[in-house]
Amino acid sequence: MSVEEADAAVAQRKSEVPAAGQAFPRNHWYVAAGSAELGRHLLGRKLLGEHLVLFRREDGGAVAMSDWCPHRGFRLSKGKLIGDQIQCGYHGIRFEPSGACAGIPTQNAIPKQLRVRSYPLVEKWLWAWIWMGDPSKADPALIPHTGLEDRPYHHAFHLCCPMKGNYQLIHDNLLDGTHVSFLHAGTLDSEENTEVTDVDFSWETVGSLIRITRRFHNFLPTAMVAQSYALPQGVPVDRLLVTEHYMPSFVIVINRFTDPADPSRIVSEQIVHIPVTPAGRGEAYHFAGTSTSYPSGTKDDTAFLRGVIEQDLMAIETVQSGFDERGIAFREVSVRADTPGVQGRRIVASMVAAEM
Ligand code: FES
Ligand SMILES: [Fe+2]
Numbered sequence: 081m082s083v084e085e086a087d088a089a090v091a092q093r094k095s096e097v098p099a100a101g102q103a104f105p106r107n108h109w110y111v112a113a114g115s116a117e118l119g120r121h122l123l124g125r126k127l128l129g130e131h132l133v134l135f136r137r138e139d140g141g142a143v144a145m146s147d148w149c150p151h152r153g154f155r156l157s158k159g160k161l162i163g164d165q166i167q168c169g170y171h172g173i174r175f176e177p178s179g180a181c182a183g184i185p186t187q188n189a190i191p192k193q194l195r196v197r198s199y200p201l202v203e204k205w206l207w208a209w210i211w212m213g214d215p216s217k218a219d220p221a222l223i224p225h226t227g228l229e230d231r232p233y234h235h236a237f238h239l240c241c242p243m244k245g246n247y248q249l250i251h252d253n254l255l256d257g258t259h260v261s262f263l264h265a266g267t268l269d270s271e272e273n274t275e276v277t278d279v280d281f282s283w284e285t286v287g288s289l290i291r292i293t294r295r296f297h298n299f300l301p302t303a304m305v306a307q308s309y310a311l312p313q314g315v316p317v318d319r320l321l322v323t324e325h326y327m328p329s330f331v332i333v334i335n336r337f338t339d340p341a342d343p344s345r346i347v348s349e350q351i352v353h354i355p356v357t358p359a360g361r362g363e364a365y366h367f368a369g370t371s372t373s374y375p376s377g378t379k380d381d382t383a384f385l386r387g388v389i390e391q392d393l394m395a396i397e398t399v400q401s402g403f404d405e406r407g408i409a410f411r412e413v414s415v416r417a418d419t420p421g422v423q424g425r426r427i428v429a430s431m432v433a434a435e436m
Contacts, residue, residue: 102425104432108211109224111330115208116237118142122135122166123157125359128359131146131148133156142201144198144200146196175196180195181195205353206235235370236370236382241390243363244400245399249396251327251356252421255421280295288427292322295321318343329355329356332351351370352368352370
């Protein structure tokens, strides 16, 4: 799409831009947790407006159940894991991973209604994916196809960062890369490249995928960038920066550095996984993991990512609090750089509408 076409599209659709703070579609796979977060302990987490408890069975299989004891409403995540059963911490009633009641300490008969809802949970790459919509539609083949499994890279889970902001604000943030030079000045950017002029930029939509591509030719990495991506210092490389948004729940950011003399030779590659999961209407999780062509996943790598994400968190929470204060009186004004973000909102709005 040319710059003029993008301008015209923004102007024409300005009145149709779906508002920030959108509802979330339910018939999709969302990341509930990093696989590394799950174990033989009870993890309580609020997802898509519901409190859930997550754990691993003795055979290692991952389980997600409603975190709500049907007896008197105690949180099951405050109970105990005994074998594969959860024992409620209030009056000791036990539940199987299927949600069926396994026993009541004070009687033998089990009322039929005394059961907990359990949810499909599937592990793929670094993540445990949950389906909280119509169970008859929970097909694992609907988890995004990214090609990540084809890369023999080093994989690392880094963090789960809760934010007081609508999940759509995380997509807005990632879909407008112009914030990098300002919000992340000094961490992701040298502050010298605030004008996006000598960069090839393109974007496309394929179904519910938005792909943004930037190319930097003969990019000379700063010492910090060379260290972050295991690049030789003082040697120019071609840089391909691709952001793929699998709306509404998963983003990958690919940083590929190639030899300008031989574009097929990858000098170094980092793929950041960013699952985006609503906790409720105005709260969400920003997860992070990496797949890299070089050894990584150290505490320093996690600390660096955390620092960057906390800058985004500050922006997202500030924006959310502004929306909360002003309500519908706040009208955003979009500019050309928002075109992919507006497209993201439109895709999600149509997913939500399709479920009504
Ligand atoms: S609230 Fe769980 S056993 Fe009573
Ligand atoms: Fe950012």
